Amino acid sequence: MTSIRTYTGDIRVCATCAQPAFKESEVVWAHFDEQWDGIWCPYFPLAGDVIVVQWDRESLETLRGQYPDTHPERPRRRRGSAA
Ligand SMILES: [Zn+2]
Numbered sequence: 001m002t003s004i005r006t007y008t009g010d011i012r013v014c015a016t017c018a019q020p021a022f023k024e025s026e027v028v029w030a031h032f033d034e035q036w037d038g039i040w041c042p043y044f045p046l047a048g049d050v051i052v053v054q055w056d057r058e059s060l061e062t063l064r065g066q067y068p069d070t071h072p073e074r075p076r077r078r079r080g081s082a083a
Helices: 057-065
Strands: 011-014 020-023
Touching: none
Parallel strands: none
Antiparallel strands: 011 020
């Protein structure tokens, strides 16, 4: 499990869905945990071809802020469930 909020490696953008992705292995790029919900990518949880982005610190922080921690393992009410 990899969080965009703590990941310190190279972050690129998936050319298919225009959302961030990280290098999961030598040959595979994947999307982050925070993208489990609300992402539309035909390759999810993997990513398609990626585009190199020259992030500066501010743009990276902005990017991370767009992906709040909504991991299902944390106790929270699921959207749409009758509680
Ligand atoms: Zn994608």
